[in-house]
Amino acid sequence: MTAAPDVDVVCLGESMVVLLPSRPGRLADAPSFTRAVGGAESNVACALAAAGHRVRWVSRVGADGFGDHLLAAVAAHGVDVSAVRRDRHRPTGVYFRTAADRADPAYEVVYHRAGSAASAMSPRTVPYAQAAAGRVLHLSGITAALSPGCRALVASLTARRPGRPRPLVSFDLNHRPALWPDPATARRVLRAAARGADLVFAGADEAAEVLGARGPDALRAALPEPDVLVVKEGARGATLFARPRATGARPARPRPACADVRISVPAPRVDVVSYAGAGDAFAAGFLGATLRGLPPAARLRHGHLAAAAALTAPGDLAPLPGGGLVDRLAGLDGAAWGRLRLGPGWTGAGPDDEEVRTR
Secondary structure, eight states: OOOOOSEEEEEESOOEEEEEESSSSOGGGOSOEEEEEEOHHHHHHHHHHHTTOOEEEEOEEESSHHHHHHHHHHHTTTOBOTTOEEESSSOOOEEEEOSSOTTSTTOOEEEEOTTOSGGGOOTTTSOHHHHTOEEEEEEEHHHHHSOHHHHHHHHHHHOOOTTOOOOEEEEEOOOOGGGSSOHHHHHHHHHHHHHHOSEEEEEHHHHHHHHOOOSHHHHHHHOOOSSEEEEEOGGGOEEEEEOTTOOSSSOOSSOOOSOOEEEEEOOOEEOOSOOTTHHHHHHHHHHHHHHTTOOHHHHHHHHHHHHHHHHTSSSSOOOOOOTTHHHHHHTOOHHHHHHOEEOTTGGGOOTTOTTEEOO
16 A cells, blocks of 8 residues: 655755845945845745645755755745755855846846755765655756756656655746856756656746746647646736646656647736745746645636735745635636636735735
């Protein structure tokens, strides 16, 4: 008899201390900085845990004060951090960034993560059983960029090996050009990891850069292997491609030969405060709906609503709606969904509050 998974989701990847200028403008002009937590996979872990799922974060941090802070901050969201290892010889990663969006010409980011504790992750330091302890394993392309050992780990975890049971492997492309040694390595490694995963999230712009595929259909043609492919197109919405039977938390095997289900769902209108963490929030919303067995269109709506929570709040981690608000909004009819507009404060809104407008 196969043992039940320890947790719903394992999120594996680096988290860092983020230092944000205390006022808008260039890093060179910042008089002081405030401390926050940043990391794609830990962002997803925190959002899923806040939604009530059992989540474990797997990583490495330094045996330093920043490592203490990261463990405490992530655990405070309800995430199991027992699998995070402390490294006495390598520091916790740190980075500085401006408040502007990555696409903004004024955006600045300075990483101090070379040789970090997390960059020492590899198949040797992260046992497969530890990473595969959940129903879902969530990874991103950021981890693969950190070091040769991290690239080997991501390759091992996304490889399809007959006879080896594995969770549903979720992979967010998350291409960060500044982290890679060269573009050719990035393209080769990210393409291989995406082909090996069961569920892939990709932004349309990064897919064009990494895979040379412009538009959702071209990306599906370039990545036919994943059972589920989600192509995010920002404010326009997202398109899902799925094998007809890949609707549960564990995709069916063998894969059916029939054509994909293709579903597009527009994003609600959002009064944006900050773009930080929106992609991670989308992944968390989608994964949470997948764990609940919701239909594909509902998974996309839950992803959009989680992203909207991040977009309408400062920082990488935003407060999530409570009291069934997300389920109510995700269940709107098509016309009401099309009229939906979300502004700052909507996550704490009641059904008649002005922050949520559907008329």
